[in-house]
Amino acid sequence: MIPSVLPTYNRAKLNFVKGEGSWLIEADGRRFLDLGSGIAVNALGHAHPALVQALTDQAQKLWHVSNLYEIPQQQALADKLVAATFADTVFFTNSGTESCELAVKMARKYWYDKGQPDRTDIIAFSGSFHGRSSAGIAAAGSEKMTKGFGPLLPGFVHLDWGDHDALHAAITDTTAAILIEPVQGEGGIRPLPDQCLKGLRALCDEKGILLILDEVQCGMGRTGRLFAHEWAGITPDIMMVAKGIGGGFPLGAVLATEDAASGMTAGTHGSTYGGNPLGCAVGCAVMDHVSDPAFLENVNRIAGHLRQKLEGLVAAHPDVFEGVRGSGLMIGLKCKVAPADVVQAGYAAQVITVPAADNVVRLLPPLNLTEDEVAEALTRLDAAASLAAKPA
Numbered sequence: 001m002i003p004s005v006l007p008t009y010n011r012a013k014l015n016f017v018k019g020e021g022s023w024l025i026e027a028d029g030r031r032f033l034d035l036g037s038g039i040a041v042n043a044l045g046h047a048h049p050a051l052v053q054a055l056t057d058q059a060q061k062l063w064h065v066s067n068l069y070e071i072p073q074q075q076a077l078a079d080k081l082v083a084a085t086f087a088d089t090v091f092f093t094n095s096g097t098e099s100c101e102l103a104v105k106m107a108r109k110y111w112y113d114k115g116q117p118d119r120t121d122i123i124a125f126s127g128s129f130h131g132r133s134s135a136g137i138a139a140a141g142s143e144k145m146t147k148g149f150g151p152l153l154p155g156f157v158h159l160d161w162g163d164h165d166a167l168h169a170a171i172t173d174t175t176a177a178i179l180i181e182p183v184q185g186e187g188g189i190r191p192l193p194d195q196c197l198k199g200l201r202a203l204c205d206e207k208g209i210l211l212i213l214d215e216v217q218c219g220m221g222r223t224g225r226l227f228a229h230e231w232a233g234i235t236p237d238i239m240m241v242a243k244g245i246g247g248g249f250p251l252g253a254v255l256a257t258e259d260a261a262s263g264m265t266a267g268t269h270g271s272t273y274g275g276n277p278l279g280c281a282v283g284c285a286v287m288d289h290v291s292d293p294a295f296l297e298n299v300n301r302i303a304g305h306l307r308q309k310l311e312g313l314v315a316a317h318p319d320v321f322e323g324v325r326g327s328g329l330m331i332g333l334k335c336k337v338a339p340a341d342v343v344q345a346g347y348a349a350q351v352i353t354v355p356a357a358d359n360v361v362r363l364l365p366p367l368n369l370t371e372d373e374v375a376e377a378l379t380r381l382d383a384a385a386s387l388a389a390k391p392a
């Protein structure tokens with residue numbers, strides 16, 4: 001008999017009833033160190049006092065009004081994002097996949113309004129992930145996500161990561177945009193080298209097409225800059241954001257330049273919940289913390305410290321791990337054993353990690369992880385590695 005919850009997930013037998021900072025507490029009382037943050041969502045850890053305050057204050061006043069009216073919390077968050085980034089304008093969504101939908105629509109409408117309605121193709125890359133909507137799965141293109149769900153949304157061109165010749169050849173007079181994650185998340189924590197991101201920007205400028213960055217996972221301070229593309233010193237035309245921006249409240253956004261957003265006039269797009277007062281009140285509190293230079297400085301310091309310790313862990317378990325990669329607190333442990341076995345062993349050692357493609361276990365801890373918690377993480381990961389090394 002089908003379970004009452006649609007069984008699209010293979011769930012671990014863990015039932016967390018409370019969260020405190022970097023810790024999750026199981027119903028049986030066990031404390032787990034959370035190095036997954038709900039997949040890069042709980043950017044400030046669990047039950048951060050400033051987020052609890054922002055949410056409860058707003059909850060006493062007003063939960064929801066339609067986007068038919070002004071929403072000051074939404075205006076405030078948009079102003080903060082515009083002040084801190086390349087963007088001139090922001091649309092709020094509830095998730096990364098909805099941000100993908102709008103990014104695709106915006107790019108197509110841009111060319112339609114420029115009198116080039118045939119420019120509808122979006123170039124995307126192998127190993128990418130852009131969400132589970134029809135546009136998201138068509139954008140990523142992997143059979144794992146698309147099989148059985150056809151006909152797929154047309155207009156996506158898929159290229160292998162790092163194939164420069166194919167990329168140049170793929171740009172034609174039907175190309176609207178290039179879509180890429182500065183650091184692939186689900187694909188196995190693969191950072192795009194700064195040189196490549198610079199090259200993509202230059203190529204888009206040369207061909208006059210749009211650059212869309214998916215910073216749903218790598219944005220909001222995750223790599224030690226507010227957004228990952230800042231490391232390369234370039235800016236996109238359109239950027240997808242979600243996950244960390246709500247700190248656990250479902251919130252996403254599409255940021256864009258005035259030019260890229262020029263087709264999105266009144267009536268061209270909408271969302272019932274996107275940018276609602278509760279979500280944006282929390283988003284403002286997250287932004288106030290994460291955009292603070294001192295906060296980002298600390299992310300870099302802790303990330304450097306953790307990275308160094310993880311190199312030691314890999315060296316100590318050469319039969320389990322092959323190497324460490326990533327950027328800031330978006331870290332991948334490349335495994336020689338099945339990543340799922342390492343994650344499973346982590347549950348026994350009371351540490352939460354997340355599997356990814358390309359034989360990688362992901363570490364996406366809260367951005368305010370402390371030095372003591374780094375030490376705790378290493379003790380637990382070491383125990384997990386010892387368990388995973390033993391043949392079952």
Ligand SMILES: *Cc1c(COP(=O)(O)O)cnc(C)c1O
Nearest residue numbers: 095096097129130131185216217
């Ligand atoms: C998680 C993710 C998405 C999809 O976000 P949802 O909120 O799950 O819809 C899109 N792109 C990237 C890079 C992601 O990591």
